[in-house]
Amino acid sequence: MNNLSSRRFSTLFDSVKVKPSSLKPFTDGNSRRRIWNPIPIPFRTIPVPRGQDLDFVNVAHSHLIHSDWNKLNALSTHLTPFRVKHILLKIQKDHVLSLEFFNWVKTQNPISHSLETHSMILHILTKSQKFKSAESVLRSIIVSGSLELPAKLFDAILYSYRICDSSPRVFDLLFKTYAHSKKFRNATNAFSRMKDYGFLPTVKSCNLYLSSLLDLHRVDIALGFYREMWRCRISPNVYTFNIVIHAFCKSGKLDKAMELLKEMESMGFSPTIASYNTLIAGYCNKGLLNLAVKLKNSMGKDGVHPNVVTFNTLINGFCREGKLHEANKVFNEMKALNVAPTIVTYNILINGYSLAGKSEMSNRLYEDMSKNGVKADILTYNALILGLCKEGKTKKAAYLVKELDKENLVPNASTFSALISGQCVRNNSDRAFQIYKTMLRSGCHPNECIYNMLISTFCKNEDFDGAVQVLNDMIDRLVIPDSGTLSELHNGLCQCGKNQLATILCKKLEDRHLLPGGFDKSKTINSQPENGDKTF
Numbered sequence: 001m002n003n004l005s006s007r008r009f010s011t012l013f014d015s016v017k018v019k020p021s022s023l024k025p026f027t028d029g030n031s032r033r034r035i036w037n038p039i040p041i042p043f044r045t046i047p048v049p050r051g052q053d054l055d056f057v058n059v060a061h062s063h064l065i066h067s068d069w070n071k072l073n074a075l076s077t078h079l080t081p082f083r084v085k086h087i088l089l090k091i092q093k094d095h096v097l098s099l100e101f102f103n104w105v106k107t108q109n110p111i112s113h114s115l116e117t118h119s120m121i122l123h124i125l126t127k128s129q130k131f132k133s134a135e136s137v138l139r140s141i142i143v144s145g146s147l148e149l150p151a152k153l154f155d156a157i158l159y160s161y162r163i164c165d166s167s168p169r170v171f172d173l174l175f176k177t178y179a180h181s182k183k184f185r186n187a188t189n190a191f192s193r194m195k196d197y198g199f200l201p202t203v204k205s206c207n208l209y210l211s212s213l214l215d216l217h218r219v220d221i222a223l224g225f226y227r228e229m230w231r232c233r234i235s236p237n238v239y240t241f242n243i244v245i246h247a248f249c250k251s252g253k254l255d256k257a258m259e260l261l262k263e264m265e266s267m268g269f270s271p272t273i274a275s276y277n278t279l280i281a282g283y284c285n286k287g288l289l290n291l292a293v294k295l296k297n298s299m300g301k302d303g304v305h306p307n308v309v310t311f312n313t314l315i316n317g318f319c320r321e322g323k324l325h326e327a328n329k330v331f332n333e334m335k336a337l338n339v340a341p342t343i344v345t346y347n348i349l350i351n352g353y354s355l356a357g358k359s360e361m362s363n364r365l366y367e368d369m370s371k372n373g374v375k376a377d378i379l380t381y382n383a384l385i386l387g388l389c390k391e392g393k394t395k396k397a398a399y400l401v402k403e404l405d406k407e408n409l410v411p412n413a414s415t416f417s418a419l420i421s422g423q424c425v426r427n428n429s430d431r432a433f434q435i436y437k438t439m440l441r442s443g444c445h446p447n448e449c450i451y452n453m454l455i456s457t458f459c460k461n462e463d464f465d466g467a468v469q470v471l472n473d474m475i476d477r478l479v480i481p482d483s484g485t486l487s488e489l490h491n492g493l494c495q496c497g498k499n500q501l502a503t504i505l506c507k508k509l510e511d512r513h514l515l516p517g518g519f520d521k522s523k524t525i526n527s528q529p530e531n532g533d534k535t536f
Helices: 003-012 051-065 068-077 082-093 097-108 115-127 131-143 148-160 170-181 184-196 203-215 219-231 239-252 253-266 272-286 289-296 308-320 324-336 342-355 359-371 377-392 394-406 414-423 429-440 447-461 464-476 481-494 499-511
Strands: none
Touching: 003 359, 051 068, 051 082, 051 097, 068 082, 068 115, 082 097, 082 115, 082 342, 097 115, 115 148, 131 148, 131 203, 148 170, 148 184, 170 184, 170 203, 170 272, 170 414, 184 464, 203 219, 203 239, 239 253, 239 272, 272 289, 272 308, 289 308, 308 324, 308 414, 308 464, 324 342, 342 359, 342 377, 359 377, 377 394, 394 414, 414 429, 414 447, 414 499, 429 464, 447 464, 447 481, 464 481, 464 499
16 A cells, blocks of 8 residues: 555544534535535546457447357457457446446456456446445455555546446445455545545445444544544434444543433434443443443433343443342343343343352243243353352252253353363362363363463372373463463472472473463472473
């Protein structure tokens, strides 16, 4: 990409201070007057075909309109970009035939296509409102292009615009396709050049661009683009406001999100359930649960009522803060308002109670969901198993694992992790290691927490050979051990006289760049090495 487009991307929308109160719609008589002077759209003609070129175009056109593809196939080796362009111009009023011919050229003689022929089919399809087909053509160009392609593609579309008597939607489609493809620099550059010539994207395409930016956490650019929309008189719709509320929430600017929610009505828009749910989720993510509940209670004034997403968000917020009593109150309110709990609702609550070591309450919820016809999934069972394992009830947990097969559910990494943690709670390192091996055979990958838990449990049982075996697996999988766990193992080895093994262990970790920060082997207990120490 050239330096100009790169600068545009980084400076056009970055660091724009967005003040909702300054973004009210323009209502004066000049509200639709653009604030820039567009550059006239260039008009470039292509040379008129003469001699053999003219004969070829006329013959090929005749075969096309009579659908005589056999005769056309015989002509395919004589195709050139110049001839393809003129044939497209002759048949451009028939978008079906134009696309059929375009694809035929791509199959028979692809080198006869150029950016100009691609731009022509884009104009033909867009003018006929065949946007999906046009976007498909655009995507094929974009994925195969070089760094210089975006500027050349825009120019090709621009210079063939008037000769094809095209529609402004072709530029909107270009901007939208870049946004869809997460090519934000290209989208930004296209937007800037569109403005130069007086073209603006639709609000729907702008919303797609904003949403795609948020998906990749480019909040500042999204908010900057929102400000640019107002400056260019692109009127936002309710979906735009919902996206911007989400952007404010993601950036922690909840006061601005709330301000925008309130101002939507003064701008002629009614907040939707998505508007409220987005801001409620923002409050919950910040632990501001009282404000979240207050906002939920105020929804009725706008004729909007809480739905299952609203309640699930609040329940999850309370569970995350360990406020299970409040979570249960929201759950009961939900049922009282005849909002049916879903599997998500039950899983959130069951997981919350399980993490708090209240497996009896988790089991009651499991029974309640079964009674209400909500089928448990692997997340439900994992939460139940975790709750039992945290309390050391490994036999009951093992019984639930057997239930998985009956329900056609497959244990995953979380299932095995819960079972391993349960055995570690009981200091049963051998059984925990057996489950760990089963986990590996099942194709699941332990996380660093499981590895550290296993090593620590082996060390507590003074089974340093087992701990070293687990650490070897960690090293092979390039997982960095916890400094405290490594110190525990290192001290244990030194205490039982295996200093040389401890040294080799540290050296191997250093060589693989896996030595954790904060680990200080000089603070370990030194004693004489034992003869015949094992090595890695």
